[in-house]
Amino acid sequence: MPAENTAKAGRPTRYRWFVAALFFVIYTIAAADRANLGVVLPFLRKEFAMTNTEAGGLVSLFLVAYALAQLPSAWLLSRFGVRKVFTLSMIFTSIATGLTGLVGSLLSLKLCRIALGFAEGPLPIGVTTTINNWFPSREKGTASGIFLSSVKFGPVITPILGAAIIAAWGWKEVFLWFAVPGILLSVFWYLLVANQPSESRFVNAAELDCIGEGAAGKGGGHHVAPSRPMPRLDRLIRVREEKVLTTTGEVMKSWNIIGCALGYCCQLGISSVLLAWIPTYLLTVKKFSIMNMGFVAAAPWVGAVVGNLLGGLLADRLLDKRRKPGMLISAASTAMMMYVLINAPADPTQYGALLFATGMLLSIGYSAYMVYPMPFVAKEKFPVANAVVNMGGQLGGAATPWIVGMLLDDFGWDYVFGFMAAISCLTVLIVLTISEPLKVRAADRL
Numbered sequence: 001m002p003a004e005n006t007a008k009a010g011r012p013t014r015y016r017w018f019v020a021a022l023f024f025v026i027y028t029i030a031a032a033d034r035a036n037l038g039v040v041l042p043f044l045r046k047e048f049a050m051t052n053t054e055a056g057g058l059v060s061l062f063l064v065a066y067a068l069a070q071l072p073s074a075w076l077l078s079r080f081g082v083r084k085v086f087t088l089s090m091i092f093t094s095i096a097t098g099l100t101g102l103v104g105s106l107l108s109l110k111l112c113r114i115a116l117g118f119a120e121g122p123l124p125i126g127v128t129t130t131i132n133n134w135f136p137s138r139e140k141g142t143a144s145g146i147f148l149s150s151v152k153f154g155p156v157i158t159p160i161l162g163a164a165i166i167a168a169w170g171w172k173e174v175f176l177w178f179a180v181p182g183i184l185l186s187v188f189w190y191l192l193v194a195n196q197p198s199e200s201r202f203v204n205a206a207e208l209d210c211i212g213e214g215a216a217g218k219g220g221g222h223h224v225a226p227s228r229p230m231p232r233l234d235r236l237i238r239v240r241e242e243k244v245l246t247t248t249g250e251v252m253k254s255w256n257i258i259g260c261a262l263g264y265c266c267q268l269g270i271s272s273v274l275l276a277w278i279p280t281y282l283l284t285v286k287k288f289s290i291m292n293m294g295f296v297a298a299a300p301w302v303g304a305v306v307g308n309l310l311g312g313l314l315a316d317r318l319l320d321k322r323r324k325p326g327m328l329i330s331a332a333s334t335a336m337m338m339y340v341l342i343n344a345p346a347d348p349t350q351y352g353a354l355l356f357a358t359g360m361l362l363s364i365g366y367s368a369y370m371v372y373p374m375p376f377v378a379k380e381k382f383p384v385a386n387a388v389v390n391m392g393g394q395l396g397g398a399a400t401p402w403i404v405g406m407l408l409d410d411f412g413w414d415y416v417f418g419f420m421a422a423i424s425c426l427t428v429l430i431v432l433t434i435s436e437p438l439k440v441r442a443a444d445r446l
Helices: 003-007 015-047 052-068 070-080 082-100 106-120 122-134 137-168 172-178 180-192 205-212 231-237 248-253 255-284 290-318 324-342 348-363 366-371 379-410 413-433
Strands: 239-242 436-440
Touching (some): 015 052, 015 082, 015 106, 015 122, 015 172, 015 180, 015 205, 015 255, 052 106, 082 122, 082 172, 082 180, 122 379, 137 172, 137 366, 172 180, 231 324, 248 379, 255 324, 255 348, 255 366, 255 413, 290 366, 324 348, 324 366, 366 379
16 A cells, blocks of 8 residues: 555545546447437438448447457456556547547448457456446446436537538538547556556545455445335345355356346446437438537436436445346436337427436436445455456447337338337336345354
8 A cells, every 4th residue: 555545544535436537438439429320410411321230230339349358458458457457448438439530431430430449348347347446336337327418428528519510611520629638648548547546646544444444355345135115116126145156057047147147137238329320310310400409419418427327326325235126227218208208399409308217317327327336246346247248238239229220111110119118118127027135144244
């Protein structure tokens, strides 16, 4: 431990919240780098002719590569540490984004999107591993809400900035402008964020004691049984005593991990459709102007930022670290919002308000998927568990834009919204089958 950390054990520093602010800004940029294709897609298709199915497949290429990168990323982070891998990942992400603005063919565009997916792969596991290392259990939901808000805040700024850049210069310049901030921010991460808080010169002994909750343990978050009993809710969400998973084999075989990944698969699939296809829907069906499209397409992601923060606070403060209620609320309410959206008027203000509500409701349970494995997975195996969950989510995010393209070619938008409602209902059924692992066996925490 550095000397600065042990000099004073009095009032704890709060450097972990600076770390949270930094990963919020960095991942906002990364999320914008992946979201910009949805904004430029209607204009890109004027230069590169493609069917809706082909356009959906183009969007999916990034997410396929991103999903495939998850397990190798977990190994890299475990082997070399978050500090080095995260920094390099952000630099490569920015390079791939900038190269997309220089493409001259559809093939080179596809290769850039695949490269972007592989480059960005280590980022989410790096952030969640940082949260697991830097925050006590009572704050993990809030920290995860901050992280997942950045995933949604990127698409808030992307349609607005993207529309302005397209209007001023063209669609290729969107990628060139978006490439710059990530390289600068990666330097800040390397200089300011250590792999462990005990290695940071900005963290004192009192904050280390707060983060460690006064004791070391094998469990990912050192969670114990909830202090506020909620018998009826606990029966519904299947509160169970769980053994800490300490090997890769145990993680890969756990239905709780697999079920969490499948639920995230469906929910992230809906988010991916909104990101990839809503700008096209607003321009071609609702007949909005380019600038109106930019502002209205940002609305669900403004709502998502609010929803992620509310979801983290709801789980940590009101529900005493219960994660499943947020998942169930998101899935059930999103299914209802799909019916509302397909019947909504073509007024930018009203439609923007409905998209805001949709994004907020969809995102209340998002932070829960990232935090869910922490209580019952050993810290050294958490990157693997997180990679499995995130890979499942990204595969869903990769499949749905392509499926939507096929639905549009053969049917229409009513079927698209019906499809999203159906997979939301499927999420409810899947989440009901996994346990709420609030109780970790006492022997496993010793």
